[in-house]
Amino acid sequence: MYNSENNQIYEKVTSLAAKAEAEISSVFARIDEISYKNTQKVLRSFAEHRVSESMFAASSGYGYDDRGRDTLDEIWADVMDAESAIVRHSIVNGTQAIAIGLYGLLRPGDTMLAITGKPYDTLEQVIGIAGEAGNGSLSDFGVDYMQVDMIDGQRIDYDSVGKILRDQEKNGKKIKVAFIQRSKGYLNRRTLSVEEIGEAVRFVKSISPETYVFVDNCYGEFTETREPTAVGADIIVGSLIKNPGGGMAETGGYIAGTRRAVELASYRLTSVGVGGEVGATLGQNKSMFKGLFYAPHTVAQAIKTAIFAAYMFEELGYKVEPKWNEVRSDIIQTVITESADGLCAFCRGIQAGSPVDAYVTPEPWDMPGYLDKVIMAAGTFVQGASIELSADGPLKPPYTAFFQGGLTYESGKIGIMSAASEILKSSLSHK
Numbered sequence: 001m002y003n004s005e006n007n008q009i010y011e012k013v014t015s016l017a018a019k020a021e022a023e024i025s026s027v028f029a030r031i032d033e034i035s036y037k038n039t040q041k042v043l044r045s046f047a048e049h050r051v052s053e054s055m056f057a058a059s060s061g062y063g064y065d066d067r068g069r070d071t072l073d074e075i076w077a078d079v080m081d082a083e084s085a086i087v088r089h090s091i092v093n094g095t096q097a098i099a100i101g102l103y104g105l106l107r108p109g110d111t112m113l114a115i116t117g118k119p120y121d122t123l124e125q126v127i128g129i130a131g132e133a134g135n136g137s138l139s140d141f142g143v144d145y146m147q148v149d150m151i152d153g154q155r156i157d158y159d160s161v162g163k164i165l166r167d168q169e170k171n172g173k174k175i176k177v178a179f180i181q182r183s184k185g186y187l188n189r190r191t192l193s194v195e196e197i198g199e200a201v202r203f204v205k206s207i208s209p210e211t212y213v214f215v216d217n218c219y220g221e222f223t224e225t226r227e228p229t230a231v232g233a234d235i236i237v238g239s240l241i242k243n244p245g246g247g248m249a250e251t252g253g254y255i256a257g258t259r260r261a262v263e264l265a266s267y268r269l270t271s272v273g274v275g276g277e278v279g280a281t282l283g284q285n286k287s288m289f290k291g292l293f294y295a296p297h298t299v300a301q302a303i304k305t306a307i308f309a310a311y312m313f314e315e316l317g318y319k320v321e322p323k324w325n326e327v328r329s330d331i332i333q334t335v336i337t338e339s340a341d342g343l344c345a346f347c348r349g350i351q352a353g354s355p356v357d358a359y360v361t362p363e364p365w366d367m368p369g370y371l372d373k374v375i376m377a378a379g380t381f382v383q384g385a386s387i388e389l390s391a392d393g394p395l396k397p398p399y400t401a402f403f404q405g406g407l408t409y410e411s412g413k414i415g416i417m418s419a420a421s422e423i424l425k426s427s428l429s430h431k
């Protein structure tokens with residue numbers, strides 16, 4: 001609908017977008033280079049493993065000798081610089097992939113030490129620091145949990161981690177699992193680079209060589225040219241409806257790492273003795289292969305969208321994290337909108353700029369497990385896929401919008417311009 005106010009907003013947003021693109025192109029070149037190197041790695045591995053159409057055939061029943069499944073596992077291990085990997089459409093989400101890994105490694109009497117602060121919300125009930133006793137959390141099984149917060153949300157508190165590791169060694173115990181979350185997720189902390197994770201691995205192993213270093217790799221895959229397994233992490237896990245599914249996988253998760261760690265996880269995935277040798281793929285192999293093929297490129301599209309947004313919203317006067325020219329190790333971008341109206345306007349704009357359900361207006365709602373109302377925008381092909389353009393945030397100060405994704409930069413850019421327009425409209429209507 002034409003009116004002079006809308007027209008002014010349109011002019012402002014388009015001229016700002018042009019200014020943004022002129023400036024951020026230098027950073028885009030760096031993103032393209034990472035995508036190129038990761039694509040090279042993926043393609044080379046596809047060729048070495050002689051990927052062929054027969055591998056896309058569906059298996060049923062036990063799924064014995066599913067060549068596609070076994071080959072994808074090998075390729076995944078290769079690309080992640082890991083000894084071994086399991087990639088399954090039957091892992092329902094990232095939380096389950098992490099739970100499989102933790103239950104695979106931890107035994108009664110063992111201790112898990114989180115060294116980057118509190119793990120992702122959905123893991124609290126898995127660990128047993130939230131929820132009712134008796135549901136089968138790690139705590140119910142006699143696994144202890146310790147946590148060291150990051151200093152000012154900026155860096156790992158090595159003094160405290162070192163002290164705990166040494167004290168345990170002195171008592172003849174060991175920390176069985178040191179847990180690292182790579183991405184800031186929805187916390188007010190920095191995302192760790194693979195280099196920093198490497199430092200953490202070396203530190204832990206220098207005191208306690210037998211401790212498994214476990215990395216929640218969600219949102220981090222292919223944002224750099226190496227994954228944490230390349231710098232010594234024993235096990236990394238993630239979701240296929242985020243980065244490594246490339247926007248193609250319908251569902252699923254992966255676990256990669258040392259032969260032993262992945263074997264132990266595979267015994268939890270199916271059952272002890274059976275491991276990863278079975279599991280019908282039901283026709284999902286092709287979308288997972290295709291997803292891995294696309295993943296470096298799709299992740300680059302999401303990062304470019306985030307960089308564009310960081311520039312746009314900073315210019316509009318909002319605090320953003322990270323800034324457009326900062327080095328990234330995940331696909332998450334935050335914009336502090338400073339008001340409930342601003343946050344809702346932002347989400348409305350993202351929704352309106354989505355390929356699916358663009359006509360829907362997101363409303364804040366009481367989500368189970370959250371104290372404050374939450375608003376979410378997601379017009380995605382795959383339900384809840386956050387490699388696709390999506391945004392959410394709790395309705396509490398400072399009204400931070402967390403957003404990520406964008407299957408193509410062009411569509412992501414349109415979504416961000418739409419969000420910028422909605423925010424401008426909402427701030428004008430309050431003056």
Ligand SMILES: *Cc1c(COP(=O)(O)O)cnc(C)c1O
Binds near residue numbers: 093094
């Ligand atoms: C998304 C995510 C998870 C797992 O979430 P699911 O919704 O179960 O896939 C875990 N950790 C981090 C950091 C995440 O971003």
